[in-house]
Amino acid sequence: QKEVEQNSGPLSVPEGAIASLNCTYSDRGSQSFFWYRQYSGKSPELIMSIYSNGDKEDGRFTAQLNKASQYVSLLIRDSQPSDSATYLCAVSPADKIIFGKGTRLHILP
Amino acid sequence: DAGITQSPRHKVTETGTPVTLRCHQTENHRYMYWYRQDPGHGLRLIHYSYGVKDTDKGEVSDGYSVSRSKTEDFLLTLESATSSQTSVYFCASSWAEKVDLVANEKLFFGSGTQLSVL
Numbered sequence: 245q246k247e248v249e250q251n252s253g254p255l256s257v258p259e260g261a262i263a264s265l266n267c268t269y270s271d272r273g274s275q276s277f278f279w280y281r282q283y284s285g286k287s288p289e290l291i292m293s294i295y296s297n298g299d300k301e302d303g304r305f306t307a308q309l310n311k312a313s314q315y316v317s318l319l320i321r322d323s324q325p326s327d328s329a330t331y332l333c334a335v336s337p338a339d340k341i342i343f344g345k346g347t348r349l350h351i352l353p
Numbered sequence: 354d355a356g357i358t359q360s361p362r363h364k365v366t367e368t369g370t371p372v373t374l375r376c377h378q379t380e381n382h383r384y385m386y387w388y389r390q391d392p393g394h395g396l397r398l399i400h401y402s403y404g405v406k407d408t409d410k411g412e413v414s415d416g417y418s419v420s421r422s423k424t425e426d427f428l429l430t431l432e433s434a435t436s437s438q439t440s441v442y443f444c445a446s447s448w449a450e451k452v453d454l455v456a457n458e459k460l461f462f463g464s465g466t467q468l469s470v471l
Contacts, residue, residue, distance in 0.1 A: 247412075250395075258393065273406065276458050278432070278458075278459075278460075280372075280460075287443060287462035287463065287464055287465060288396070288460070288462055289462075290445075290459050290460065293458070293459065332395060332396060334460075336458055337456035339384070339403050339409070340386075340398055340401050340409070340411060341386065341398070341401075341460060342398060342412070343388070343395050343397070343398075344395055345393065345394060345395035345397045346396075
């Protein structure tokens, strides 16, 4: 079992709707959780980090963490065509940072 | 953005030859990482370093070695390249320090190296 699991998609969401991306992880000792966005042919860039249970909001993005369920999610409100990208969930058990396979998100105009 | 550069940006090599990829950062970051990215596999950790001369294996370390003799440089070596090592390789670095009880672990990525092993 891979340490970080994501649905590879593609996830198609109409423009203006809410996109919901999910991630589960296996290491209960993980303390830090991240969402990175990667456009085709580019390097990943950090969009959200979360360290404690609950919700964390930043603009149109909300990260949600549930350590008991080993579950992390990312909500994107008012989805825009520029949000079309691959979203990578990352988890930090100890010193290393492990990524999921990523979910391709396609915003339909 | 953090100054992190990878070289070369593109490389074509033959099976069985050794290959070294270089990552250079100017931010005095403590942690450095090498990942490979392949379709359907996302980013997979090869090796990482938590200080000069301190390295550890990641998820897919077989066939790869690393060295970190200076804070700013992290080298990835394919000892005898195989076609299965054809991939895009990303280097990343981070502070990974605790700030007010929260780890500041944002990864800064290089632009990637496209490696083709024929």
